Amino acid sequence: MERQELATTAAAISAGDEPRVTERENLIGYYRVHRPGLPLVVINGHIDVVPVFDEGQWDREPYSGDRADGFVHGRGAVDTKGGIAAALWALDSLDQAGVELPFDVAVELVVGEETTGVGTRATLERLPNRLGTIVLEPTSGAVVTVASGLLFFTVEVTGRAAHTSVPWYGVDTGPKVFQIYQALTRLGDERAAALTDVRMPFPSAVPLAIGTVDIGGWRAAVPARGSLSGRIGIMPGENVEDVRAALTACVESVAAADPWLVDHPPVVCWDNEGLRSWETPESDQVVIALDRGRRRAGLDSRIEGMTAGCDAGILRDAGIPTAVFGPGDMRYAHSPNEKIAEADVLEATQVIAHALLAWSDFFEPEQS
Structure with missing residues (x-):
């Protein structure tokens, strides 16, 4: 196992807003021993989690790790500790069976996935050349080959303060913010209807959602x-x-109908460079191996897409064949009572083990 201190990486230096880089590190481990010179397959999982802001809505202590009713409960259980456990158990089962793989396998456990992706960017400095990467995210066991990207945005609105005993002298930003909220919701509905993909049979392949609304600052x-x-x-x-242009035009359309906003236009801020959408051809080895892994584990072929952003986009931007696979349901991620079914973890263990064996098929000598 190798430790990679974030503070020593170019990725951390360029990600200026990643917190506590001097206190955090990635872990990179290898199947049996590191065998430089062999082709490399990488399994990627992230060990950071989102904070708990809603502890009152949890039935258990958020970091309990309780096992009950066939589930492991707690923050990070599905995102992505369950997938990491499955990958490590898969490698352990191959080791116990005496399997010698014709390629090197690295497991990179990274930090910063929930924020800037700095951990995976950093491991690319250490392991740039790869046959492919399996990214462990909760896909309910599907092999994900395509994902929509996303942009984070903030819209700022300015009004005019006044004492609440004479509110008519002020300009209340509340109704204006909610008019923009409603307009953006309509834009999201329009995009959901127009932009579809059979691999993403969700209510929307390109969700537009508002996460926070902040109005005012003093109750009087x-x-x-x-x-x-x-x-x-x-x-x-x-x-x-x-x-970007479509969202900005939507906000401007609200402002154009409001005399105050015409003179005091809302400001649209882009809070990240954007996580680009990505796609890996189904003919690539990483996809074929995972698909065969499912079938050799007694499951049906299941290739889908996802709407969640993850480090797979970073890897595809680097030209690395990548697929996302993991146990658990995405709906439990980032939510109260996060959990993962033990049966799903065991199933994923089988799939990953069989997938690595199936990947070995590409290295068998051709028959004369």
């Missing part, structure tokens, strides 16, 4: 400031700048 003053922040999905093949 008419709100003079307001903002809302959220995300807008990006379809594979869709131009990021076109998506």
